Amino acid sequence: MNHRLRRYVRVAFSLGLGLLLLWLITRGQDIEQIMSEFRSADYRLIFLAMLCAFCSHFLRAVRWNMLIRTMGYRTSSRQTFYAVMTGYLANLAIPRMGEITRCVTLSKSTATPFNALAGTVVAERVFDVFSLFAIVFITIISQFGFLKNFLDKLFWQPMVSRGLENWIPLLAIGLGMLAIGLAILFFVRNKLRNPLENSFFYKIKRQLRGFIDGVKTIRHLRGKAWFVLYTFLIWGLYFMTVYLCFFALQATSHLGLFAGLTLLAVGSLGILAPVPGGIGTYHFLTIITLTELYSIASEPATSYAYITHATQIIVNIIGGTASWIILSLQNKSRLRS
Numbered sequence: 448m449n450h451r452l453r454r455y456v457r458v459a460f461s462l463g464l465g466l467l468l469l470w471l472i473t474r475g476q477d478i479e480q481i482m483s484e485f486r487s488a489d490y491r492l493i494f495l496a497m498l499c500a501f502c503s504h505f506l507r508a509v510r511w512n513m514l515i516r517t518m519g520y521r522t523s524s525r526q527t528f529y530a531v532m533t534g535y536l537a538n539l540a541i542p543r544m545g546e547i548t549r550c551v552t553l554s555k556s557t558a559t560p561f562n563a564l565a566g567t568v569v570a571e572r573v574f575d576v577f578s579l580f581a582i583v584f585i586t587i588i589s590q591f592g593f594l595k596n597f598l599d600k601l602f603w604q605p606m607v608s609r610g611l612e613n614w615i616p617l618l619a620i621g622l623g624m625l626a627i628g629l630a631i632l633f634f635v636r637n638k639l640r641n642p643l644e645n646s647f648f649y650k651i652k653r654q655l656r657g658f659i660d661g662v663k664t665i666r667h668l669r670g671k672a673w674f675v676l677y678t679f680l681i682w683g684l685y686f687m688t689v690y691l692c693f694f695a696l697q698a699t700s701h702l703g704l705f706a707g708l709t710l711l712a713v714g715s716l717g718i719l720a721p722v723p724g725g726i727g728t729y730h731f732l733t734i735i736t737l738t739e740l741y742s743i744a745s746e747p748a749t750s751y752a753y754i755t756h757a758t759q760i761i762v763n764i765i766g767g768t769a770s771w772i773i774l775s776l777q778n779k780s781r782l783r784s
Contacts, residue, residue: 481749484696484698485750488696489694489695489696492692492695495691496689496691496695496755496758497688497762499684499685499691500684503680504766506677506681506684507531507571508528508530509524509677510674510681511567511571512524512527513670513674515559515563517668520557520560520563522557526553528770529556529771529773530549530774531549533774534549535763535767536764536770539760539764539767546565549564555778556778574674575678578682582682582708582712582715585708686707686708686711688759690704692751692754692755692758693706696747696751696754698747698748699747702741709740710733710737710755713733714732714733718759724759724763725756726756729756733751733756734752
């Protein structure tokens with residue numbers, strides 16, 4: 448009960464933080480103008496953006512299936528798609544819970560070991576992190592002169608203005624946390640070398656072994672070219688969800704491909720923040736990029752942020768709920784038989 452209560456408190460806190468950011472973002476703006484932007488938006492393009500998001504999730508399931516099959520387990524793309532969408536739905540309640548949820552869901556529906564699935568998810572996420580870094584790098588290099596003043600104003604100048612005396616305590620705290628982390632790592636490593644059978648560390652080591660096997664799947668993967676192609680297509684579809692929404696609003700319709708790449712990188716970082724679905728953080732980073740970097744007025748920038756975020760949330764809610772219902776019905780049917 449205490450664990451459940453702590454989880455609810457954590458969810459409430461992260462959601463409250465996101466909603467507070469939304470309030471701070473919207474405060475002082477012309478709400479009527481924001482609503483006018485919504486009313487005049489081209490929802491045909493927004494629907495196409497939602498379709499791109501849906502297709503990207505399906506390709507993610509297909510790509511994940513490649514890693515799972517490398518380990519010798521047979522799962523259908525349909526089942527992995529249901530699991531992926533259920534995971535996205537869980538992320539709207541608890542940040543990063545989706546990774547665990549999709550592994551649990553697929554493990555129950557296909558009898559695939561959870562620890563092996565968790566390893567494949569990590570392998571997949573590592574590849575995605577490198578992809579995101581590549582996008583950020585390309586964005587900075589391709590628009591270095593354009594971004595230099597923006598980054599200097601947003602990050603470097605505030606850091607310098609705080610002065611050295613404010614950074615010394617933070618540096619000391621950081622080094623202290625690093626030392627504690629290394630000490631814990633050294634302790635756990637020693638315990639995992641020769642753990643007693645059926646002990647806590649024995650079970651952890653067994654789970655880690657399956658986990659590492661899952662991570663190694665990317666090295667033994669068959670059809671690596673297909674895996675890379677799916678990754679390009681997934682991120683390309685993510686880009687299209689951002690880019691198509693430019694043309695749904697008059698104020699952003701002049702923005703080009705590099706602006707879309709910038710918004711993709713910034714928005715992805717916002718989604719990674721520890722708040723449900725990136726609520727607040729996604730909007731803040733998107734709005735500040737549009738207003739400060741591309742001189743878009745705050746009201747249409749806010750409308751754009753809400754629209755692009757809503758396209759993802761709606762797809763995740765509809766697809767995740769439908770997938771959860773289908774999997775529940777399948778599990779009930781399996782139990783009856």
